[in-house]
Amino acid sequence: MSAITSIETRAVATAAAQEYLTFKLGAEEYGIDILKVQEIRGYESPTRIANAPPFIKGVVNLRGVIVPIVDLRLKFNLGDASYDSFTVVIILNVIGRVVGAVVDSVSDVLELAADQIRPAPEFNSMLDASYIMGLGTVKSGDSERMLILADIERLMTSADMGLVEQRSH
């Protein structure tokens, strides 16, 4: 297959379905674009940064790169923010930055077609609705699971996350 046709087929495929990494925060299940995920690691205790908000746990050394760690459970008040050998950090690659996100557990990589995704209703949530791209439905056996599809890039670079220096001009 020539390079161009292979790119085209891929483009068609992405339009039809996209892959999501799903993880749990308390009882809720979230899905984020798999292409934004660099790797998944165990939790190691980070170096604390003074005067940072509580959900920013600090920074760790990821093979020579200093990476900030955000606990999404603390940020959204979901689940129990305890740390043990099962705590998982998703290392994300957003706008050229590397950021780690602590979640309760990582469940799956799922492919969702466009018709499996419904727009999220307007509601008052801890998670600003603009970070929610939609709600996905996944059938597993008889039961149905709901996935909250989050725009992780927008979330991580948002002003209230305080991870990125906001440009004043």
Next chain:
Amino acid sequence: MGEMSSQGLHQADFDLTQFYAVFFEEAAENLASYESMLLEIDVADASDDELNAIFRVAHSIKGGAATFSFADVTELTHQLETLLDRVRKHELRLTRPMIDVLIESGDVLKAQLARYQGSTNETQDTTDLVVRIKKLAAGEELVAAVSGQRQLRVLIGPLANGAAADSLAELFRDIPSLGALEALDGGQLSAEGMRTFKVTTPSPDSELTELFSFHVSREQIQITPFPPAAQTEVIDVRTDVGGRSNNAESQTVGASAMEGEGFGFFVDLNTLPAARAGNAAAAQAAGDGGANGGVRGKKSDPNKPEKFANIESSTLRVSVEKVDQLINLVGELVITQAMLTQQVKPFDPVQHQALLTAVNDLERNTRHLQESVMSIRMIPMSFVFNRFPRVIRDLCTKLNKEIDLKMVGEATELDKGLIEKIVDPLTHLVRNSADHGIESPVKRLAAGKSANGTITLSAAHQGGSIVIEVRDDGAGLSRERLLAKAHERGLSVRDDMTDPEVWALIWEPGFSTADKLTDVSGRGVGMDVVRRNIASLGGTVELDSAEGYGTRVIVRLPLTLAIMDGMSIGVGSEIYILPLGSVVESLQIKANDIRTVTGAERVVKVRDEYLPVVALADVFQVPAAERRGVAEIMVIIEAEGQRVAALVDELVGQQQVVVKNLESNYRRVPGVSGATILGDGRVALIIDVSGLVKRSSLKPGLSTKEM
């Protein structure tokens, strides 16, 4: 070089563009030496060697330019060559105006080459310059050129926001002598995000660019004559040359120039004595399809100084990218080595002697390797200083002053990245000194000083930083004038302010004390920008002045941004790094050595001096559970001449740390200048000492929040 030419022989249809880079680099080097030779030359008694060397520069550039069909460069260098040839044959006497024109031509050539390199779109109007060169070559005196008002079209962009360009209009409002600016686009951005202005000004392009660059970046500025005349310009130059207008057919300007003139390399070699010896080589190369300007330029130039050849063979041109990659890798190696060293610590030295020796060797070698690699990026300050003789010379002419420039410590080395960024602020300081600092010869004599003013530039290492000083023996700052100006501008000032406080006014945005605005400086767009630029490099700037005796500006910069010696200290269960350069001493104290002032501020007496006390556990908000009770170790740290006693729990050790940027993945953290990776792989934060010192001089109630 040799390889390139042999390649050229084998390949028939040869792509010249791959040699552009070589030509541009050589031309840049040549032009730099051309300028320094012209600046140093003794007009009354120029040696044949010097004249020949200058001639050769023009000649080599012409050769290369002709090969690559850079018509305007070829044309200008040809005119220069004609003039220089007559001078070196002693048919003409070297004069001051001649040197002025030659230096100006050098600048134009640089700009022309920059255009071919694609770094600018600015076309150079050389008509007037060529006329002057020809007049000089014909032995005529130059009538002082009256530079009247020029009309220019200025394109700014691409910009995200049209309003950014409006600050240019303010610039023209503030500086009446600059001329007039008129927006041609009604304040709207074009589709490409460009703003267009019409500028009527007596100032040269370079100066406009410099001023504009305070508001928009240099790459965003395009200055062209008004109306845009890029097309006609080429024709102007061509017809101006006279005898060659026959060849001036459309398109093939470069080719026709080469055929018509035979620039020494191709046809009529005998017209150019310097090229004669290289005749055979050049002719052969030309027959091979004109492969390589760089190579031919060298071969046909037997007079080339040997010095140059030696430098060529003992140095290696490497891209900065490769060096940076090397530095990163060595940084990683240092961390791995530190981990190893830590791991073998508990081992029994008798049982594991071989291993421990090897680890020791590794440590030593790593350190040497790191030092060597870092030194690759270090270049001497002379790279910056060397431009100032020229700057001062130009200013002297413009301002009718006599200024001697003294340079000290040019060999002091500084990181390349910093060198590049310090040029603009330093230039500004030197211009300020020349314009405001040094008085006119008449005034100086009246004040009992020598007619010649002196500006001293010095650079020296001091601990982990480099100190650059710009000093003049001029009039100094006038306290009264500064205060009056400050009143005028509505700044809050008191008459009983101390001198340093008054001098600090000069850093206020838009502040200028010049009696009249000159086109050199004094527009008040300067000192605050200088300070901001230096601060962004992690440096500081101080000013000191004595009325009647002169002014001194001291710039302090870190040597390199990549590595430093640190002292690791324990606070609670955490480790922080203090830059070793800012550590004065460490002491053990008792709790009752610390006294309070007004109930809140704590001080400690060290060697007859009361120092403010900062508890690092408070600053870094160490959780109560981790605190170790009353800290008994005090590290005295110093920044910007101020000392502070920092209370710590433990002194862990000294080590060289690789400075990592927190901002690349996170954001700036107050009180922290960066991070590093410790031997055990954990991250330690590097304390921003000047921030800490500043904080301690704030009011106690405010301080914790402001940090």
